[in-house]
Amino acid sequence: xxxxxxxxxxxxxxxxxxxxxxxxxxxxxxxxxxxxxxxxxxxxxxxxxxxxxxxxxxxxxxxxxxxxxxxxxxxxxxxxxxxxxxxxxxxxxxxxxxxxxxxxxxxxxxxxxxxxxxxxxxxxxxxxxxxxxxxxxxxxxxxxxxxxxxxxxxxxxxxxxxxxxxxxxxxxxxxxxxxxxxxxxxxxx
Amino acid sequence: xxxxxxxxxxxxxxxxxxxxxxxxxxxxxxxxxxxxxxxxxxxxxxxxxxxxxxxxxxxxxxxxxxxxxxxxxxxxxxxxxxxxxxxxxxxxxxxxxxxxxxxxxxxxxxxxxxxxxxxxxxxxxxxxxxxxxxxxxxxxxxxxxxxxxxxxxxxxxxxxxxxxxxxxxxxxxxxxxxxxxxxxxxxxxxxxxxxxxxxxxxxxxxxxxxxxxxxxxxxxxxxxxxxxxxxxxxxxxxxxxxxxxxxxxxxxxxxxxxxxxxxxxxxxxxxxxxxxxxxxxxxxxx
Numbered sequence: 001x002x003x004x005x006x007x008x009x010x011x012x013x014x015x016x017x018x019x020x021x022x023x024x025x026x027x028x029x030x031x032x033x034x035x036x037x038x039x040x041x042x043x044x045x046x047x048x049x050x051x052x053x054x055x056x057x058x059x060x061x062x063x064x065x066x067x068x069x070x071x072x073x074x075x076x077x078x079x080x081x082x083x084x085x086x087x088x089x090x091x092x093x094x095x096x097x098x099x100x101x102x103x104x105x106x107x108x109x110x111x112x113x114x115x116x117x118x119x120x121x122x123x124x125x126x127x128x129x130x131x132x133x134x135x136x137x138x139x140x141x142x143x144x145x146x147x148x149x150x151x152x153x154x155x156x157x158x159x160x161x162x163x164x165x166x167x168x169x170x171x172x173x174x175x176x177x178x179x180x181x182x183x184x185x186x187x188x189x
Numbered sequence: 190x191x192x193x194x195x196x197x198x199x200x201x202x203x204x205x206x207x208x209x210x211x212x213x214x215x216x217x218x219x220x221x222x223x224x225x226x227x228x229x230x231x232x233x234x235x236x237x238x239x240x241x242x243x244x245x246x247x248x249x250x251x252x253x254x255x256x257x258x259x260x261x262x263x264x265x266x267x268x269x270x271x272x273x274x275x276x277x278x279x280x281x282x283x284x285x286x287x288x289x290x291x292x293x294x295x296x297x298x299x300x301x302x303x304x305x306x307x308x309x310x311x312x313x314x315x316x317x318x319x320x321x322x323x324x325x326x327x328x329x330x331x332x333x334x335x336x337x338x339x340x341x342x343x344x345x346x347x348x349x350x351x352x353x354x355x356x357x358x359x360x361x362x363x364x365x366x367x368x369x370x371x372x373x374x375x376x377x378x379x380x381x382x383x384x385x386x387x388x389x390x391x392x393x394x395x396x397x398x399x400x401x402x403x404x405x406x407x408x409x410x411x412x413x414x415x416x417x418x419x420x421x422x423x424x425x426x427x428x429x430x431x432x433x434x435x436x437x438x439x440x441x442x443x444x445x446x447x448x449x450x451x452x453x454x455x456x457x458x459x460x461x462x463x464x465x466x467x468x469x470x471x472x473x474x475x
Binding site: 041042044045073075076077078079081082084087088089091092095096098099102110112113114115116117118120121124128129130131132136139148149152155156159160161162163167169170171174175177178179182 | 206209210211212213235236237238240241242243244245246247248249250251254255258300344345347348349350351352354381382383385386387388390391392393395398399424428458459460461
């Protein structure tokens with residue numbers, strides 16, 4: 001695990017504020033007690049611990065925090081938030097960091113995770129519901145990791161856990177409107 | 190809650206993508222349990238995916254509107270029962286967000302052509318079960334799961350974002366209900382450890398480590414099976430554990446079995462870790 005070198009970034013003073021407004025969480029409330037990181041079930045796989053992610057935000061160290069793997073390994077299980085004495089909504093902070101990193105075209109430290117999320121959302125666009133078989137097939141095509149988990153896929157298939165046909169929303173345009181509206185930049189508002 | 194003439198409880202029902210597909214045995218056992226206890230469920234017409242972890246991870250706006258459409262579809266006169274704990278969190282927290290924001294309520298009206306209903310009750314399976322348990326429904330099946338040693342596994346369903354801290358979690362309900370049916374819960378350390386959700390796909394080794402901790406912990410505590418309340422936890426525990434581990438049962442399957450339903454329904458054939466030898470040895474199925 002990396003020990004962050006503390007270099008408060010004077011050029012990125014606005015970054016802390018940007019994260020606070022986007023997530024609706026006052027990251028200034030964190031006093032680094034590390035309860036979040038002690039509770040986190042996936043901290044051992046992260047480059048920065050959850051409390052360190054918050055510290056990087058506090059110090060405005062934009063590049064370090066937006067390119068770290070921790071923001072992509074957080075699954076939003078809220079274990080940290082339950083431990084947090086100042087009730088910081090860590091999942092909301094992580095959501096804000098991930099989406100800022102994508103918009104500002106930072107290199108994604110866990111591209112496979114992002115690819116998976118994109119396939120789930122594509123499936124929702126197509127059917128209004130998540131079609132697992134297709135999500136997995138397309139994910140495999142994108143990541144080119146065909147052999148990994150082949151046996152898991154086959155076992156699930158043989159137990160009829162992967163339906164061939166998707167379960168669909170009938171009024172699919174109601175779903176697609178949410179996507180179109182975003183692309184149009186909310187002119188309908 | 191809506192009561193019809195013969196005192197049935199009526200709920201709108203949101204199954205969610207997992208129960209509709211990969212965890213049909215969870216869905217069917219839940220439906221049969223409800224039928225057995227005069228809980229009438231009407232599936233929400235044309236429901237859509239709540240957005241799952243993926244929408245809130247990379248598109249907060251979509252993560253808001255997807256659950257909102259389901260809220261707009263819900264009939265106002267009855268509670269909305271959400272079968273999956275993750276979907277419940279998305280629907281409930283979206284409802285709370287809109288209720289707290291007049292602008293969001295206006296947008297809701299514009300998008301879905303109906304007024305936001307601030308009084309819509311959104312409940313999860315545990316909430317409904319607690320109501321059934323309080324009515325004394327399990328009194329007559331006291332011995333049906335006799336001696337079955339289980340590890341109650343809640344996963345992250347006991348965890349909430351800060352704004353939902355005051356919502357009940359029903360921690361302990363699995364132990365309470367299943368032990369009233371004769372089963373024995375084990376004490377163990379990992380009942381609330383997250384299964385890894387999507388890391389099971391994108392970082393299988395990371396997820397497998399967490400699953401190993403959970404499965405080993407249950408076995409060391411002396412459990413013969415793990416009981417889950419979330420279809421995704423169930424799938425992750427099954428696909429990421431090594432061969433030869435103890436079976437993982439859906440809570441709803443055991444509840445149905447206790448009431449004498451489950452035999453010959455094909456639920457247990459769908460498990461990746463075959464629970465049938467255990468269930469046969471306990472004479473729960475033939």
